[in-house]
Amino acid sequence: MNKVTLNIDGKDVKAEKGMTILEAAKTADIHIPTLCHHNKLAPYGACRICMVEISKNGKSKLVTSCVYEVEEGLVVNTATPKVIKIRKMLMELMLASAPVLKEVGQQHGVEKPRFVSEPTQCILCGLCVRYCAEVKGAHAITFVGRGTKRRVAFIDEVVSTGVCMDCRECYGVCPTGKIPRETDGACFEGITVEDVLNSINAK
């Protein structure tokens, strides 16, 4: 009884109970785009790009497939016109602060982004923050600020206490390449990668 059958894009898919739609789709080789998802991390549901349209009992609804768990008889459409429109707008919004994602944007049909914002090259997917916390247990990166002022930053105690392990695994999870390029520094001006590494090496 731990298996359920759902239908994704017309294909019957058997999935374990407790799996998310995204995981079930992957087992059936159905691609759903993601930006803030990582196999090693708890679902986060922030970029919303993995939205799909589900229907049950004759009602349809938009949900994030990285969080929504499979149900028996669930019908999932991963690329309805509504879903495509939402993904395109989300990409366009993200491109305002991360123009570096131009090619990803093009894959979603954004040729000429209409919006501008501060080009932080960060989409606040939180992969660096969450990877550092959930996988490494280091908690050396965090979010600061709220709303439009939200940023990621290394916790400045890092410099004095050496919380950062210098594993540089956050470099690899960053979808825009911002972390390796700048090691952020957006919030703690004047602190560079070298400062962080030197202070750790000095201990």
Added chain:
Amino acid sequence: MARLKSTADLEKTRQKILSKRDPSRPCITVCAGTGCHALGANLVYEAFINEIAKNGLNKKVDIRRTGCHGFCERGPITVIFPDEICYLGIKAEDVPEIISTTLIEKRLVDRLLYEDKDGVKIAHEGDIPFYKHQQRLIFGSNQHIDPESIEDYIALGGYSALAKALSTMKPDDVLDTIKRANLRGRGGGGFPAGVKWETTRNAPGDIKYVIVNADEGDPGAFMDRSLLEGNPHSVIEGLIIGAYAVGSHQGYVYVRQEYPLAVSNLTLALNQARELGILGKNILDSGFDFDVIIHRGAGAFVSGESSALMNAIEGKVGEPRPKYIRTAVSGIWERPSNLNNVETWANVPLIIDKGADWFTSIGTEGSKGTKIFSLVGKVNNTGLVEVPMGISLREIIYDIGGGIPQGKKFKAVQTGGPSGGCLPESYLDIPVDFDELSKAGSMMGSGGMIVMDEDTCMVDVARYFIDFLADESCGKCVPCRAGLEQMLSILDRICNGEGKAEDIEVLEELSDVLQDSALCALGQTAPNPVMSTIQYFRDEYEAHIEQKRCPAGVCKALISYYIDPEKCQACKICLGECPVQAISGDKNIIHIIDQELCTKCNTCFEVCPTRFSAVVKISGEPVPPAPPYGTEVVRKKGKQ
């Protein structure tokens, strides 16, 4: 007071309190709610104490500081019982006259009474139109209770609903009563409280929580604050009854740190309830254990969202959770957690006391009972009003609110807080309930009601609310964070006269995506102010974009001031008042505004004597050329 050992004990205590009170003895109540407090109610209260002592009336007159009476516009308010004589706008200096005239000579102080629009003085609080059209079931006790006194609450029958529930009803009976009453959540969504309670009750797990959501943060809204400050025991009583129904032994009150009086009155009330055995182990000898922890919020609007609130209580950042599981099933520490707002909880004792049938006799088909609104903005009688569901917006704004000040024209009413919508005049007659407001493109929300007159720019209003929400968004999900940022930038542009032809369409496109894809209710409902103003006031958007004109004359970038040379009488008033010395002129010399220096602060417009009305505000048209400096005034006929 001694610890109450049974429900019978509670009634005995109540009788004892009442036996010590003489209902015919005058009792002066002074509203000490936040509004009256700010207007000096404490000084009034002290003046009463002194004056009573001075006249040797200590044993003949009672005095009581009470919770908010609601008519905040006219505070500080004093009501003298048993005759219910209501004096408004009292100062400490008025107190000796009140004591000598009303209490000693038994006459009214006419000048402190409410005067209706025909000049008729009204002595009794309940006869004042502001109160007459209300049905104050929840809020009405405020004016009889000293919020710091549990005796006052018990005297009015407080905690008897709890006693009834614990001694005569099973948890299922309580649940059934609330379900049959169809009590819907007063915090915003209008979800049936009984259904939510049942979900928590049936959810697996031994440890369950009940929570009061007192994170009221809508601009202009203060009904939950006034309830917690004015009658904290009514909320606590509702919470205990709810806990009994769902099988919870631990409650939380999530209250804003910015509400210090609410926090202190609540803390005191909880301690009093514990002392009496109304909270703690074996409440009123029923075998039921329950206690409450106060959790003070750290200033985030989004923490009013249920899952964000649960995170905050756990000590985490107040951000909503992405999971598709209700907090009623998995809330604080993933345990079933039933969250209702302050006003919802305050309804519970009434329903238990008077029954579901009584409750459903009030209101409309889908929305039962009353609702408290915070009536603010361009309306004569601002304050807190409690009305039966189904009353029309017009009755609230005109009969209770007294209409629009200075004879201006009504333009819109914004209901439901920042995520609500703005409704135009054609909607004034819709019945106010959860479903009708949603149908009209607005919502009940927690009960904010902002009235706007003809001088309000609807684009500017939308911009204001989006600015608020962009600031209060937690920033976690892309549509809310980045979508609101772009909406705000477009609205800023339109208000600055730089709107583009496609802007309205882009705003609508962004609104659609936010509604469909944002993580929580804050983002999903955030476009409401934009969508409703586009729907009902599209012409104002178009005027800003196409003609660079702000019809209401609000958006500074789109308005100009000039002095009509035909009318200027060179009185030098505007010249002296202009804060940036942008006006030149002299005695007998027509005044001229330097358009480059003018900051459009509106001062000259306001100070120009109405008999001249020489300062003109224009929008969407070029400023007429000024006469050469030194041109003498044209005197009005008959003046020379």
